Amino acid sequence: MKKSLISTSLFLLIFSCSEKPENKPLENNVVDNVESSSSISLKSARGKGNLVLDIYSEMLKNDKKLQNLEQQIENVYKNTNVVISEYENIINKSDSYYNDAEQLTRSITDSLVKKEIERDIKFSYERYDLKTKKIKDLIVLINKNTSVIQDQHTIFKIRKTLPEIEKYQNAHPLKTDSLDNFINKQNQLLNELRNLK
Numbered sequence: 001m002k003k004s005l006i007s008t009s010l011f012l013l014i015f016s017c018s019e020k021p022e023n024k025p026l027e028n029n030v031v032d033n034v035e036s037s038s039s040i041s042l043k044s045a046r047g048k049g050n051l052v053l054d055i056y057s058e059m060l061k062n063d064k065k066l067q068n069l070e071q072q073i074e075n076v077y078k079n080t081n082v083v084i085s086e087y088e089n090i091i092n093k094s095d096s097y098y099n100d101a102e103q104l105t106r107s108i109t110d111s112l113v114k115k116e117i118e119r120d121i122k123f124s125y126e127r128y129d130l131k132t133k134k135i136k137d138l139i140v141l142i143n144k145n146t147s148v149i150q151d152q153h154t155i156f157k158i159r160k161t162l163p164e165i166e167k168y169q170n171a172h173p174l175k176t177d178s179l180d181n182f183i184n185k186q187n188q189l190l191n192e193l194r195n196l197k
Contacts, residue, residue, distance in 0.1 A: 031168035034058045055161040066160075073153055080146050087135055094132075098125045 034054045060066050101121050108114040 029167045029171050030055055030058050030164045032171070051165075052158055052161050055164050056157045059160065059164065073149065076149065077146070080142060084139055084142060087139060091132055091136070094128055098128075 031051075034051070034057075060070060098121060102118075105114060105117055105121065108117065
C-alpha cells in the first residue's frame, strides 16, 4: 500500500512538472511576432541575438517612416566613407612621402647636405600641413558626428522598442496559479513522505 501511495505521488509530481504554465498572450504584439518569425525565445535571445534589434526589425517591416529613416542613416554612413576616403587617401599618400623622404635622408653621409635636405622636407611638410589643417579638422568633426549619430540611433531604437516590450509584458500577465498548484503538490508529497514509516 505504501509503495503504491509513493508511486502515485511520484507520478503526480512528475506529471505536474511537465505541465506548462498558461501564460498565453491576451493580445497580439510585436514581441510575439519576433519570437515566431525568428524562432527565438526571450531566454535564448540573451545568448544569440539582440532582442532590441529583433523587435526594431519587426517594427520596420510595416512602418514606412522607420524604413525611410533607416535608409537615410545608411546613406549617411556610406557617403561618410566615400567623402572622407577621397581626402584621406591624398593626405595619407603625402604623409607617407614625407616619412619615406626622412628615412632616405638618414642614409646621406654628407652632414651639410643632409641638414639642408631635412630643412627642405620640413618646410614642405609644414606648408602642406597648414594647407590640410582645415580638412583634417573637418574629417575629425565628420567622424565625431558619425559617432553621435550612431549613439542617437541606438538610443532611438531602445526608446522605440521599450513600449513594445511593455505591451508584451502586459499581454502576458504572469499568473501564479500553476506555480501555486505545483507547490501544493510538492507539499502533499512531502507530507506523505514524512508520514511514511
